[in-house]
Amino acid sequence: MNPPLLDAREITVRFGGLTAVDAVSACFMPGELVGIIGPNGAGKTTFFNAISGVTRPTSGQLLASGRDLSGQAPHRYAAHGIARTFQTPRVFGDMPVRDNIAFGLQFAGRRPRQYLFWGDEASVPWVLRTPESILALIGLLPQADLPAAAITPSQQRLLEIGMALATRPRLLLLDEVAAGLTESEVEAMAQLIRRLRDELDLCVVWIEHAVTTLLRHVERVIVLHQGRKIADGAPAEVVCNAEVIEAYLGDEMAEESPA
Numbered sequence: 710m711n712p713p714l715l716d717a718r719e720i721t722v723r724f725g726g727l728t729a730v731d732a733v734s735a736c737f738m739p740g741e742l743v744g745i746i747g748p749n750g751a752g753k754t755t756f757f758n759a760i761s762g763v764t765r766p767t768s769g770q771l772l773a774s775g776r777d778l779s780g781q782a783p784h785r786y787a788a789h790g791i792a793r794t795f796q797t798p799r800v801f802g803d804m805p806v807r808d809n810i811a812f813g814l815q816f817a818g819r820r821p822r823q824y825l826f827w828g829d830e831a832s833v834p835w836v837l838r839t840p841e842s843i844l845a846l847i848g849l850l851p852q853a854d855l856p857a858a859a860i861t862p863s864q865q866r867l868l869e870i871g872m873a874l875a876t877r878p879r880l881l882l883l884d885e886v887a888a889g890l891t892e893s894e895v896e897a898m899a900q901l902i903r904r905l906r907d908e909l910d911l912c913v914v915w916i917e918h919a920v921t922t923l924l925r926h927v928e929r930v931i932v933l934h935q936g937r938k939i940a941d942g943a944p945a946e947v948v949c950n951a952e953v954i955e956a957y958l959g960d961e962m963a964e965e966s967p968a
């Protein structure tokens with residue numbers, strides 16, 4: 710069996726006296742769609758930062774397809790096929806939408822051959838080869854010539870996903886890409902995420918507070934609470950977990966579907 714795309718072992722991140730992530734272990738396999746949920750301050754983003762090289766864990770080990778990435782720079786994570794978005798979209802506002810994608814593609818093209826996950830250019834899925842094909846995939850082709858600052862916030866979130874895709878990842882980490890979107894936009898985002906996983910055989914790990922939608926679309930969900938992993942399993946099992954209901958789901962579900 711292939712090793713996991715990412716195997717996070719006992720990851721701990723401390724900020725001074727605060728343990729933001731407390732010995733969290735999780736494996737991510739090719740083609741999985743996994744959600745991460747938990748209350749504000751549970752450590753979700755810090756965990757993403759740790760597994761994408763943005764923050765160096767205080768302790769723990771990270772293996773990408775069997776190779777130890779612990780303590781390495783973020784570009785090494787990208788070279789191993791790990792890409793992410795940020796809670797606040799980080800796009801180049803003055804540049805046309807198309808050039809934002811082209812930037813990501815250039816970055817992928819500069820990778821040493823041995824780290825190109827797809828082997829060579831010919832085996833990269835055609836939808837990830839040009840700015841236009843990526844823009845068509847995420848539904849932003851009509852906006853290609855506009856400056857990124859001129860498109861709507863929800864389109865900027867799509868653009869950030871496109872920029873991450875342009876690095877040709879195998880593991881895509883999405884941090885609250887549906888935040889601030891309308892209900893129908895959230896559903897459209899969920900459909901897009903599923904399509905990306907299905908068509909590109911990506912592993913997608915998705916942090917979101919829109920729990921009802923997320924649980925409907927993912928096959929596995931990890932719950933963090935006060936830095937600790939308190940559940941990791943199928944949504945149907947996790948929603949029945951008493952600790953999860955107590956820590957998070959009770960309030961969150963009540964908020965999303967008021968009586």
Ligand SMILES: Nc1ncnc2c1ncn2[C@@H]1O[C@H](COP(=O)(O)OP(=O)(O)OP(=O)(O)O)[C@@H](O)[C@H]1O
Binds near residue numbers: 727
């Ligand atoms: N750079 C930092 N320095 C100090 N404390 C931090 C830093 N980043 C995060 N924290 C703290 O670590 C804890 C976990 O924060 P984190 O942002 O990972 O939670 P989260 O689950 O993503 O929350 P949210 O759902 O609100 O985004 C919080 O108590 C936060 O205040």
